Amino acid sequence: MADAHLLESRVGSEEILKGHFLHVFRDTVRLPDGKHATREYVIHPGAVMVVAQLDDGRVVLERQYRYPVQSVMLEFPAGKLDPGEASLACAQRELLEETGYTARQWARAGVLHPVISYSTEFIDIWFARGLTLGERKLDAGEFLDVFTATPTELLDWCGNGRVTDAKTLTGVLWLQNVLSGAWALDWQAATPQ
Amino acid sequence: MADAHLLESRVGSEEILKGHFLHVFRDTVRLPDGKHATREYVIHPGAVMVVAQLDDGRVVLERQYRYPVQSVMLEFPAGKLDPGEASLACAQRELLEETGYTARQWARAGVLHPVISYSTEFIDIWFARGLTLGERKLDAGEFLDVFTATPTELLDWCGNGRVTDAKTLTGVLWLQNVLSGAWALDWQAATPQ
Numbered sequence A, B: 001m002a003d004a005h006l007l008e009s010r011v012g013s014e015e016i017l018k019g020h021f022l023h024v025f026r027d028t029v030r031l032p033d034g035k036h037a038t039r040e041y042v043i044h045p046g047a048v049m050v051v052a053q054l055d056d057g058r059v060v061l062e063r064q065y066r067y068p069v070q071s072v073m074l075e076f077p078a079g080k081l082d083p084g085e086a087s088l089a090c091a092q093r094e095l096l097e098e099t100g101y102t103a104r105q106w107a108r109a110g111v112l113h114p115v116i117s118y119s120t121e122f123i124d125i126w127f128a129r130g131l132t133l134g135e136r137k138l139d140a141g142e143f144l145d146v147f148t149a150t151p152t153e154l155l156d157w158c159g160n161g162r163v164t165d166a167k168t169l170t171g172v173l174w175l176q177n178v179l180s181g182a183w184a185l186d187w188q189a190a191t192p193q
Helices: A087-099 A151-159 A166-179 B087-099 B151-159 B166-179
Strands: A009-018 A023-030 A036-042 A047-053 A059-066 A071-075 A078-080 A101-112 A123-133 A144-149 B009-018 B023-030 B036-042 B047-053 B059-066 B071-075 B078-080 B101-112 B123-133 B144-149
Touching: A009 B009, A047 A087, A047 A101, A047 A166, A059 A087, A059 A151, A071 A166, A078 A087, A087 A101, A087 A123, A087 A144, A101 A166, A123 A166, A144 A151, A151 A166, A151 B166, A166 B151, A166 B166, B047 B087, B047 B101, B047 B166, B059 B087, B059 B151, B071 B166, B078 B087, B087 B101, B087 B123, B087 B144, B101 B166, B123 B166, B144 B151, B151 B166
Parallel strands: A047 A123, B047 B123
Antiparallel strands: A009 A023, A023 A036, A047 A059, A047 A078, A059 A071, A059 A144, A101 A123, B009 B023, B023 B036, B047 B059, B047 B078, B059 B071, B059 B144, B101 B123
């Protein structure tokens, strides 16, 4: 399908917030009908999420308080890319730091965009298997519980409203279709850290 | 599970951006260990998404250019709550405005949180059936295509990377489990507009 009747092109751009964490721009764009509009959005470095599968089929999850939604959320491990960091290296680092697990094998399932209306953020979706538990290394000021669940338990929590985090729900869509055999993964060895 | 070892409590709050669209606060919080940290986040009114099912099983989708990710995205219809607007009223309004469809029956499946690390946004997930096509009423400056797809086609696009919008991927998780009979919906009549 041709897209010209949908596209917006940049006319100008200004930084409107340089916070400690959030970096926000306001761009002026030319709409498909030639008129101008403004688009405000967060610049984000990108992130990874890890669906880590234990040998018995259980997956690794976290419980973490998320201040903007004022709730303890159930989530797959995830974290932001460091400057220049490769996606797989980030996935290996975040899984180890937050949960203590290292994995022998990794597969990149795909990517998700959590908030396409006001952030550039993408989250690469990684699967990990061949897990070994070591010691986690949480960042200062980071507080989270690590636990494991069966895919059936996790699916139940998605259906009954205990899991509402969109990246984790997307990970469960992947998990369900990988386990059924509908979607295939391309496994590779972990890279040296 | 007790949560006291995870909770953060507000110590102070300041508005750091009042844009045309984005409204950002920086709060100071007390961490579980008693130290202080800052949390920057977008205040959002909340939104709805609609999984609209035609009588032949096809679902209603949109193609829309999303400036922050510089791509035409495949999405379920969605939109923000107006001040004081009920969730179902918003779902009926957005479906009609963006696609031209009205639905006789509605079911609230659940809620998702797209970006728990830096926005208060929630998206209520509605299913709609008993569809009638009328005329859509796009807002000024809104450009999007409406089309329909079978659930199988849509699932394929999630698995092969054509669909990467997290709210839509979450809607597909719901659709897949509703269609299989694993998750039940509680249908109700549309409310008068």
